[in-house]
Amino acid sequence: MIDIEVLHRVANTLAERKKADPDASYVSSLYTKGTDAICKKVAEEAAETIMAAKDKDMLHLVWEVTDLWFHSMVLLAHHGLSVDDVLAEFRRREGVSGIDEKKSRSAV
């Protein structure tokens, strides 16, 4: 079983960082800079993920996906959301084939 508790612990830290000093916390400094700065980090980490995959660099691929998940979690927290909202969406989609779901969209 994969340990997703670490995601909850990080999410709790991200919530706590709303009250932290931006000079002492990277997360708090991102909140202070705002949505554009956080989105820029998400875009950078997505680009670095793509480069690692294209280079077939497995170590960096894991590092960059971790950076991407982390900055996506910061973006969610900045908007009052958390990893629980994403996990709930995964649960809602569970078992629904992407092919069937796409067909049902074109039928509407």
Ligand SMILES: N=c1c2ncn([C@@H]3O[C@H](COP(=O)(O)OP(=O)(O)OP(=O)(O)O)[C@@H](O)[C@H]3O)c2ncn1[C@@H]1O[C@H](COP(=O)(O)O)[C@@H](O)[C@H]1O
């Ligand atoms: N998981 C992470 C995490 N992953 C990556 N990073 C930071 O994300 C930053 C940006 O990564 P980059 O690779 O882009 O680094 P960079 O190029 O030097 O950054 P820029 O100059 O481009 O801004 C780095 O400073 C990393 O250390 C993280 N910073 C924090 N966390 C978690 O968030 C918690 C709270 O962190 P603080 O708010 O800093 O206490 C920590 O305890 C960790 O659990």
